[in-house]
Amino acid sequence: MRYRKIGHTDIEASVIAFGAWAIGGWKWGGTDANAAIAAIDTAIDEGINFIDTAAVYGFGVSEELVGKAIQKHSREKLVIATKCGLRWDTESEYLHIESDGKRVFRTLHADSIEHELNASLKRLNTDYIDLYQTHWPDPHTPPADVMDALIKQKQAGKIRSIGFCNASINDLNEAIATGELDVDQEKYSLLDRDREADNLPICAQHTLSFLAYSPIAQGLLTDKLNTPRQYNEGDLRIGNPRFSPNNIERITTVLKPVKQLADERQVSVEHIVLAWTLQQPGMGHVLVGARNAEQARHNAIAGDLLLTDEEYKRVSDAALGWSGWE
Numbered sequence: 276m277r278y279r280k281i282g283h284t285d286i287e288a289s290v291i292a293f294g295a296w297a298i299g300g301w302k303w304g305g306t307d308a309n310a311a312i313a314a315i316d317t318a319i320d321e322g323i324n325f326i327d328t329a330a331v332y333g334f335g336v337s338e339e340l341v342g343k344a345i346q347k348h349s350r351e352k353l354v355i356a357t358k359c360g361l362r363w364d365t366e367s368e369y370l371h372i373e374s375d376g377k378r379v380f381r382t383l384h385a386d387s388i389e390h391e392l393n394a395s396l397k398r399l400n401t402d403y404i405d406l407y408q409t410h411w412p413d414p415h416t417p418p419a420d421v422m423d424a425l426i427k428q429k430q431a432g433k434i435r436s437i438g439f440c441n442a443s444i445n446d447l448n449e450a451i452a453t454g455e456l457d458v459d460q461e462k463y464s465l466l467d468r469d470r471e472a473d474n475l476p477i478c479a480q481h482t483l484s485f486l487a488y489s490p491i492a493q494g495l496l497t498d499k500l501n502t503p504r505q506y507n508e509g510d511l512r513i514g515n516p517r518f519s520p521n522n523i524e525r526i527t528t529v530l531k532p533v534k535q536l537a538d539e540r541q542v543s544v545e546h547i548v549l550a551w552t553l554q555q556p557g558m559g560h561v562l563v564g565a566r567n568a569e570q571a572r573h574n575a576i577a578g579d580l581l582l583t584d585e586e587y588k589r590v591s592d593a594a595l596g597w598s599g600w601e
C-alpha cells in the first residue's frame with residue numbers, strides 16, 4: 276500500500292481509502308452490520324488506514340459502524356475522515372434532497388458545525404477527527420465563515436485538517452485564501468473527468484489533496500460490469516440512466532483495451548482503473564466503496580499497482596473513446 280500526505284499536514288493516508296457510504300445502507304439498498312465491520316477490519320489489515328464517512332450516510336449508521344470497527348485497531352495509525360453540512364434532524368433554508376421519507380437540509384452555520392462535530396465524535400467513538408469536510412456548500416453561509424468555524428474546531432483539537440466536497444471554484448479559492456484548507460473531494464473517474472479542467476490543477480498548485488469519489492463509477496468500472504444482477508429496493512442504481520443497457524454496452528467497448536491490460540498484468544479491470552486514476556496529475560487518493568471483506572481485500576490490491584508510461588497511455592487512449600453519459 277502506498278501512502279500520501281493530506282494537504283499541508285504530516286498525516287499519511289493510504290492512496291486507497293475505504294469509502295463508507297454504502298455500508299450506511301441509505302441509497303444502497305440496506306446495510307449488513309457484520310459484513311460492514313468485517314470489510315473495515317479487512318481493509319485496515321490490508322494497509323488501508325484512511326476511512327471516509329459522513330454524518331448523513333445511513334443517518335449516523337455508517338459513522339457508528341466505523342466507530343465500532345476501529346476500536347480494535349490502533350487509533351493513531353488511522354486517518355478518519357467525516358463530513359458535516361447535511362442535516363436530517365433539523366430544517367434550514369436549503370432543502371438538499373427528499374428521499375425515503377427523509378428531508379435532508381444543507382447548513383454550515385458555525386453552531387450547526389459544532390453540534391454535528393460533537394455528534395460525529397460520539398458516533399465514531401473517538402475524541403478527534405483527522406479530516407473534517409463540508410459535504411455540500413451552503414449557499415446561505417459564505418465559505419470564509421465556514422472556514423472560521425472549522426479553524427476554531429481545529430484550534431480546539433477536535434479536528435486535524437479541513438476539506439471541502441463538491442465545491443465551486445469560487446468557494447474553493449476563498450477557502451484556500453485562509454491557508455487552512457487541505458482537501459478537495461470531488462466526483463472523478465475514468466468516466467467522469469470534468470475536474471481535470473479546474474479542481475485538479477488548483478489542488479496541485481496549492482498543495483491540496485484531491486480525493487476522488489465514486490472512482491469505479493459505483494461498480495461500472497469493474498470486471499462485474501456485465502454480470503446480470505438484481506439490486507435491493509432503495510439502491511440508487513435502480514432506474515439510474517448511468518446503468519442503462521446502452522451505457523453498459525458503451526462502457527464495455529471502452530474497457531476492452533483495459534481488460535486486455537488487466538489480463539496481461541494478472542489483475543482486474545478495477546485495479547487498472549484505480550491505478551490509472553491515482554497516476555493522474557494532481558491526484559491524491561481514491562475513495563472506494565466496499566460492502567464486504569472480499570471487496571475490501573480485492574480493492575486494496577490497487578494500492579500497490581503502478582502502471583508504466585506505456586500502460587498509462589494505453590488506458591488514457593482507451594478513455595478517449597468515452598464520449599460521455601447518454
Ligand SMILES: NC(=O)c1ccc[n+]([C@@H]2O[C@H](COP(=O)([O-])OP(=O)(O)OC[C@H]3O[C@@H](n4cnc5c(N)ncnc54)[C@H](OP(=O)(O)O)[C@@H]3O)[C@@H](O)[C@H]2O)c1
Nearest residue numbers: 294295296297440488489490491492493494497562563564
Ligand atoms: N462527498 C460526496 O458527496 C461523496 C459522494 C459519493 C461518494 N463519496 C465517497 O466516495 C466513496 C466511494 O464512492 P461510491 O460508493 O459512490 O462509489 P464507488 O467507490 O465507485 O463504488 C462503490 C460500489 O461499487 C461496488 N464495488 C466495490 N468494489 C467492487 C469490486 N471490486 N467489484 C465490483 N463492484 C464493486 C460496491 O457495490 P455493490 O457490491 O453493491 O455492487 C460498492 O458499494 C463513498 O463511500 C464515500 O465515502 C462522497
